[in-house]
Amino acid sequence: MRVAREHFKSPKGLPVEEYLTPGSPLCAGCGGLTTLRLMHKVLGENVVIVNAAGCMTLLATFPFTPLKSSWLYTTMASASAGAQGVRDALDILRDSGRLPPQEDLQVLVLAGDGSTYDMGLSSTSSAIHRGLDFWYLCYDNEAYGNTGFQLSSASPEASHTSTSIDLIHQRKKDLFEIWRAHHPAYLASVSAHDAVDLAEKVERARSLRGPKLFLSLAVCPTGWGFDPEWGDELAHLAVETGVWPLKEAVAGVVRHTYIPNRFRPIADYLEPQRRFRHLFQPHRNEAVLAQMQAEVDAYWAGLGTESTLTPRAPETEHAPRV
């Protein structure tokens, strides 16, 4: 089941402009880079990216950058605070007539899951709470990929990372719900595999003022352990198995934008990845696989019964400056 789309009907209808050139030093087959490239296409050229330390740090490796838009680098914990400063500066310049309105920029925080789920959660919570008018793209590759794939609180159950034993019973943090509890103007999960769904969500968020937050599952050949050519297929399988639901929340109200007619077993998604190899070799760990399948099944069984937050009108103005 796919929801009706208002803005983009097919891949051919997406904007043709590119705001990232090739030549960046990111890994071949990087799913995070695909997501950023697609999102930037729809956002347009007037963007300033506030980049939390992470894999995407390597976008701009002095003296080169693939970005045609502006870029500011921050520590892992402070990207959303940086976005506040940049937004405020742009507002002051624009309001005082020193920046023509057509040159105003949209502020986009770009952060990985280590920054988003762990270190930067506090500054983002504050920024959403203040109603900051900004975009946020989390490229979630489910570990600290840039430094050698250490465990983050986005790492899924039973996945191997360089700092965890194989069968951790820690669950992936439900950041969508944590963010939703803040009542952001717009919140969505996206996948680079479904470019039209991604573009549609960016376009739907555009008219809203306030925090516009995007969580993207970023397939990671290096950290997950698969041949880069299977990147798009794994992103596809994450959606078709129900592991990565595609949904949005406008002022707190959740809507799933794609629900597979028939879910594929999660093993189809897990087995090709080295980080889950211990669930299949030397013996298939049926107990853990059944438990992980049951958790995905429970999520979808509860669809429609999730507690609906009280809808709240999106922020129309910034919180007053102190």
Place this chain on the structure above:
Amino acid sequence: MIRIRFHGRGGHGVKTAGRIVGTAAFLASLQVQDSPVYGAERRGAPVAAFTRFDSAPILERGVIDSPDLIVIADETLLADAGAAVLAGQTSAAAVFVNAPAGARLNEKYQILPPLVTWDITARTQAVLGTASALSAGLAAAAAKLTGLISAEHLLAAVREELRQLRATADVVDKNVTIAAEVFDQLSTVRFAPAASGIAGEVLTVGYEGVNLGTASILAPGNAQQRNTGTWRVERPEIDYDVCTRCGLCQLGCPDGAIKIEKNGFPVIDYDHCKGCMICAQVCPLHGIARTKEVRSW
């Protein structure tokens, strides 16, 4: 002190090679330092690792710019000016290149020190079944050329380092086989090891104001000047008789290395395509073929 600088591409195992040599020297009761270049270790991208060992405490830190030995895992790096694999070669007693024995690379790449070649890739392919994990062979070459590390210490270090990387017993054994063979077949080079202490001057780096102390890039999109096409192992080739101009390959390319021409057909930018081959997988009509990139080895 002996300073060894390893160059390769992410995935070749130069970081592990540096660690193996470091561990082997440590087992030989030497003082040791080993470190890879941190933060840019992309699969296929040029990477480097550094190993120092000495009988006296090592006071030097950081990258090695006056190497005693340069070990190069991939000949194509010699043609990549950005990788600077021959930087400081005048101090080196030898340059080792993973290439067939007798490969005449000196003049082609202006290699000044004595050149040693041995085809670690072919041997690794034969024993291990993969052409990319070269760490054991590279480490063995470095260890033997210096003449300061025994086979016993080398092989113990191969076992220890690969065990830490969760290699299976079979893979460890095969790497030991490769290391032993490379060690046996190469000869020690005449070294005049540099004195202990610190090469060059010690610099004190002060603080600068934000405009000078912070790197700024003022040329948008200039990454196009970097040639990431050399990362490619396989080359995607579009069959235009099959192509329906659906555009999915263009959308799926992480790097944006596929352009759509005015007539609607996609064109691959081979100066930048990293060879991930996602385009070949997403093409609904299987109209993108793959060919092995031709390498001089």
